[in-house]
Amino acid sequence: MGxxxxxxxxxxxxxxxxxxxxxxxxxxxxDDLGEPTDPIVKELTSDLEQLAARLQRELEGSPxxxxxxxxxxx
Numbered sequence: 001m002g003x004x005x006x007x008x009x010x011x012x013x014x015x016x017x018x019x020x021x022x023x024x025x026x027x028x029x030x031d032d033l034g035e036p037t038d039p040i041v042k043e044l045t046s047d048l049e050q051l052a053a054r055l056q057r058e059l060e061g062s063p064x065x066x067x068x069x070x071x072x073x074x
Contacts, residue, residue, distance in 0.1 A: 012059065019055040026052050 026048035036042050 015055065015059060019052060019059060022048060022052045022055065 026045065029045045029048060033041060033045065036045065
């Protein structure tokens with residue numbers, strides 16, 4: 001069996017990579033769309049930004065990623 005700490009590290013690293021992708025997507029959407037007039041597009045870009053902020057808080061809140069485990073994000 002693997003070391004539990006290495007599993008936690010791998011999970012945290014996977015979450016960080018996912019966060020980076022979400023942040024890039026949110027930034028790209030904002031750059032490409034500017035200030036969209038379509039309410040659905042506005043909501044989507046807002047949701048991306050909120051998701052990225054939530055993931056960032058979870059990753060910063062616990063050095064071993066435990067706080068992210070209850071979020072349902074994997």
